[in-house]
Amino acid sequence: MATYPQTSIQRTCIALSAALLLLVAAALCEVPWWASLSGLAVLALGVASMVSPLFGLMVTVFTLIIATANAFYLVVNTLQIHFYPYYIPLGCTCLGILGQAALHKQRLKVASSFLPVILLIFCVETLTLLWTPHFYWGLANVFRLVLNVALYYCLVLLVDTECKADILFKTIMASALMTSAGVIAATTYSYDLHRYFTSKFALELHFYTIRAGGIESWNQSAGLLAVASILAAGYAVLARTRGRRIVWALAAMYFFCTMLLPASRGALLGFLGAAVLFLLVHPLTRRRFLKKTTLFVGVLVIGILVTSPEYIDRLMVGFGYTGELLFSKKKASSSSDSDATGLSTRFKIWKAGFRDMGEEPGTLLGGLGAGGFTYDVKVFEVHNLYLAFFFDMGVFGLFLLAFWIVTFVWRSRPVFDRYEVWLLRPPDGFRASRDFTLVMFFATLTAVVSELAIHGLVDYDLTSFVSRYVFLYLAAYDVVLRLAEAQGGSVVSRLPSEGRFLKGMA
Known part of the structure; x- marks a missing residue:
């Protein structure tokens, strides 16, 4: 009876040998x-x-922001489904989880809050x-939701310790660093390459340069940089030496300044x-709210004036100002860009959605269906997580939505209290600035409020190509x-056995 190698090293060596043979075969067959x-x-x-699903997951998180290198298929009208690079490591991660679960004969259950x-x-x-009005477009939206x-x-299965959470947050910041490089490059360079294989299927490689988004749309690039700035500020609090504290504080400021460049x-x-x-x-x-807020707003204004003073014009235009601009050459009323991305256009598409639902009263109960809004209004996202x-x-x-919000508050409030x-009356020997979980709890909560609760009023949804960030940020907070x-002793009893299984996965 044949025997099979059992150790990870043996399996890896065999897989690499097979890969080498495939490479030789490809060369002999004249594959490019x-x-x-x-x-x-x-x-x-x-x-x-397969050896470490956590590695595949971190590759997924790092490449999640890359949207300008992709393949897309035209489903209907101008609506496309995109195939992004992160699909590959995400698929590999899922296979790795299943492989490790089969190897260790463990159940894939996780105690997640949400x-x-x-x-x-x-x-x-x-x-x-x-x-849904168009089944295949609806199916494409459900595929993205999957x-x-x-x-x-x-994320909630594999990231179950402070060490792994630390890896996750630093991977997010590394991805933001790559994003910032793309944002800076997009202020100077432009690139647009499309190769059509059929009338509906194509590969594309480009920069978002209408506003400096770089490797992702400007709103999502700015959103990731905002999250990275908040996380870096958390690490500045955790730093135990002055040098590290300065480095992390400068990193937070850098992410903040580059967040301003896309003018979101x-x-x-x-x-x-x-x-x-x-x-x-x-x-x-x-207790020092007014003093801290004044200082923060002062830093904010200085950052805007130094990096992109025209941002002030965009803020005024976005709220209806139509006079002479302060830092730009053309009038606000003549700026097509301001109308194309401002609140006025969002109100128009939301109004169209409400009108469509009013014409079919049954949709008030069950909605327009997956992708129904984008199909009827002919836009790529709802631009409002709540709507x-x-x-x-x-x-x-x-x-x-109400159930989700209630669950969020119900699970978060005891920890916050x-x-x-602990902060007001520290236990003996407790130092808040050295407690990773405490500091990152406030950091990730602030990031969720920033990107989902507030930015979500004018961006994101559940199934479009930008919806993946909603799940990334919420999962980071859930972790x-x-x-x-x-840490507070309220975790369910089955977590320790899962922890042993997850340790084997990593």
Whole structure:
């Protein structure tokens, strides 16, 4: 009877040998070198993810922002489904999780604060395929939602310790560093390459240069940089030496300044609103709220004036100003860009969505279905995370949204109250600035408020190509919330056995 190697090293050696043989075979068959290297890279990623799913997950998080190098298929009208680079490592991660689960004979259960609600939303969204106006476009939206749920599940399953959470946050900041390079490059350089294989299927490689987005749309690039700035500020608090504290503080400022370059009003207002709310509710800054807020606003204004003073014009235009601009050459009323991306256009598309639902009263209960809003209004996203529930799932979607918010507050409040007591009356030997979970709890909560609660008023949704960030940011907060619950002794009893399984995965 044949025997099979059992150790990871043996399996890796055999896989690498097979990859080498495939590379030799490709060369003999005259396969283009770029295709051979690409295939070898994917194979190596697959092998690494089978050995350590956590590695594949971090590659997924790092490449999540890359949107300008992709393949797309024209489904209907001008609506496209895009295939982004992060799909590959995400698929490898899922296979690695299944492989490790089969090897260790473990169940893939996870005690997540919000995953049951997300799964309920997924089930209802899938059900709306029964009445969505274009089935295949609706199916494309559900496919993206499947990827979002898979990303969320992998994050809360694999990232279960402070060490792994530290790796996750630093990977997010590394991705933001790459994003900042793209943003800076997009202020000077432009690149646009499309190669059509059929009338509907094509490859594209380009920069977002209308406003400096770089490797992703300007709103999402700015959003990731805002999150990175908040996380870096958290690490500045955690730093134990003055040198490290200065480095992390400079990193936070760098991410903040590059966040201004894409001129995303939603990202800036989200960052500003979340920071002010943090200063108001945090026990150690509440007493000096006015002083801290004044200092923060002063730094904010200086940062805008130094990096992109025209941002002030965009803020005024976005709120209806039509006079002479202060830092730009043309009048606000003549700027097509301001109308194309401002609140006025968002109100127009939302109004069109409400009108479509009014013409068919049944949709008020069940919504327009998955992708129904974007199909009817002919836009690529809802541009409002809250309205996405209503447009997709109707009144029932609003109940799901309310359930999600209640669950968020219900799970977060006990941890927040406990940390507030610790900060006001520290236990013996306790130093808040050295408690990773406490500091990152406030950091990730601030990031969620910034990007989802505030920026989500004018961007994001549940199923479009930008919806993946909603699930990334919420999963990062869920990870820290679970660590905080375990720290307080309220975590469920089955977590230790899962922890042993996850340790084998990493």
